[in-house]
Amino acid sequence: xxxxxxxxxxxxxxxxxxxxxxxxxxxxxxxxxxxxxxxxxxxxxxxxxxxxxxxxxxxxxxxxxxxxxxxxxxxxxxxxxxxxxxxxxxxxxxxxxxxxxxxxxxxxxxxxxxxxxxxxxxxxxxxxxxxxxxxxxxxxxxxxxxxxxxxxxxxxxxxxxxxxxxxxxxxxxxxxxxxxxxxxxxxxxxxxxxxxxxxxxxxxxxxxxxxxxxxxxxxxxxxxxxxxxxxxxxxxxxxxxxxxxxxxxx
Amino acid sequence: xxxxxxxxxxxxxxxxxxxxxxxxxxxxxxxxxxxxxxxxxxxxxxxxxxxxxxxxxxxxxxxxxxxxxxxxxxxxxxxxxxxxxxxxxxxxxxxxxxxxxxxxxxxxxxxxxxxxxxxxxxxxxxxxxxxxxxxxxxxxxxxxxxxxxxxxxxxxxxxxxxxxxxxxxxxxxxxxxxxxxxxxxxxxxxxxxxxxxxxxxx
Numbered sequence: 001x002x003x004x005x006x007x008x009x010x011x012x013x014x015x016x017x018x019x020x021x022x023x024x025x026x027x028x029x030x031x032x033x034x035x036x037x038x039x040x041x042x043x044x045x046x047x048x049x050x051x052x053x054x055x056x057x058x059x060x061x062x063x064x065x066x067x068x069x070x071x072x073x074x075x076x077x078x079x080x081x082x083x084x085x086x087x088x089x090x091x092x093x094x095x096x097x098x099x100x101x102x103x104x105x106x107x108x109x110x111x112x113x114x115x116x117x118x119x120x121x122x123x124x125x126x127x128x129x130x131x132x133x134x135x136x137x138x139x140x141x142x143x144x145x146x147x148x149x150x151x152x153x154x155x156x157x158x159x160x161x162x163x164x165x166x167x168x169x170x171x172x173x174x175x176x177x178x179x180x181x182x183x184x185x186x187x188x189x190x191x192x193x194x195x196x197x198x199x200x201x202x203x204x205x206x207x208x209x210x211x212x213x214x215x216x217x218x219x220x221x222x223x224x225x226x227x228x229x230x231x232x233x234x235x236x237x238x239x240x241x242x243x244x245x246x247x248x249x250x
Numbered sequence: 251x252x253x254x255x256x257x258x259x260x261x262x263x264x265x266x267x268x269x270x271x272x273x274x275x276x277x278x279x280x281x282x283x284x285x286x287x288x289x290x291x292x293x294x295x296x297x298x299x300x301x302x303x304x305x306x307x308x309x310x311x312x313x314x315x316x317x318x319x320x321x322x323x324x325x326x327x328x329x330x331x332x333x334x335x336x337x338x339x340x341x342x343x344x345x346x347x348x349x350x351x352x353x354x355x356x357x358x359x360x361x362x363x364x365x366x367x368x369x370x371x372x373x374x375x376x377x378x379x380x381x382x383x384x385x386x387x388x389x390x391x392x393x394x395x396x397x398x399x400x401x402x403x404x405x406x407x408x409x410x411x412x413x414x415x416x417x418x419x420x421x422x423x424x425x426x427x428x429x430x431x432x433x434x435x436x437x438x439x440x441x442x443x444x445x446x447x448x449x450x451x452x
């Protein structure tokens with residue numbers, strides 16, 4: 001794919017090239033709910049290499065007999081809080097890892113993490129962006145939005161968040177005028193757009209005025225990513241300017 | 251062994267010995283994790299090119315590959331994001347048959363596979379010969395859907411699945427290793443699931 005970012009370092013973070021990232025102890029220092037089924041976890045990781053917005057980490061749990069389970073999670077926090085990383089865990093009823101992270105893990109407990117990883121779905125803050133997130137797909141985009149604000153909004157940025165209902169919106173209260181929230185099933189009272197799937201007029205209106213060199217970052221389930229990326233192509237975006245991260249079953 | 255996580259027992263699976271380290275059985279699902287827009291590529295427009303360190307450059311069409319001996323892989327596939335899909339099948343043609351008329355030259359040590367989207371991934375020549383790699387257009391008896399790489403994808407099941415390039419367009423044989431898309435973005439050059447070679451340096 002043309003136009004991918006490579007390289008081994010910037011002022012705020014790095015892409016792991018050739019150097020192995022080791023498992024590190026991560027102590028839970030804070031936890032709070034995002035929604036009924038999503039929990040934010042803040043870990044302290046001594047010596048953590050600063051992440052770029054959009055990167056992910058692995059979380060590993062180990063049973064007394066040595067059995068392990070690991071999953072990857074996007075990092076929602078920026079490198080402005082050294083050695084502290086925030087991930088948000090959606091609780092999957094039949095999951096192996098997420099119920100433990102929801103129901104058992106308490107402040108003071110430790111897990112192991114590896115990272116940060118990812119060199120494609122990253123944004124260093126220097127170029128115009130359109131961020132399109134569906135449901136839990138807003139997590140890596142929130143790192144980008146937070147980075148943009150910390151840098152005093154250096155470039156054009158727009159964000160579109162698609163969510164079923166207000167009580168399922170992650171990071172509620174953190175969105176500003178740059179963001180359009182599209183409710184697909186149920187909207188708050190008086191919301192200007194009736195509930196409905198993200199469509200071409202909504203995405204065009206939300207992204208109007210961005211310069212031609214803008215890169216779009218789409219994140220969500222496969223179904224959402226497929227739908228949103230098709231809408232972007234329909235509304236004039238070229239595939240080479242669209243980066244996608246699809247959330248698998250983890 | 252890692253540090254024990256308080257209160258974690260885990261869910262061991264029947265097929266645990268069939269799973270490479272760190273993997274879990276995804277069951278009947280087949281997740282899609284592509285980083286690109288899914289292309290609409292009709293079989294009539296699909297081509298497959300063999301070039302570089304080979305006896306002769308050759309481009310085959312959909313109709314031409316259909317005349318080659320059909321071959322089915324049955325077994326397990328492993329995604330670097332930790333899911334494995336056990337007991338699945340893909341049908342197409344083995345790369346041994348595909349390369350029979352244009353075999354790699356002795357100087358060839360590596361291969362860069364590329365897709366009609368521009369995606370690339372690298373492999374060793376030993377990974378794509380000897381009955382270990384295919385190009386496939388059927389999954390479990392059905393036409394391979396576009397989201398899974400249809401009309402035709404590469405299949406290298408003994409490597410993490412990012413090596414099995416979707417929408418495969420060709421193989422370039424090289425006398426050196428050349429990292430592809432994910433390999434330039436922090437992932438391992440070889441990607442052997444049994445050695446858990448997920449990320450650079452693993």
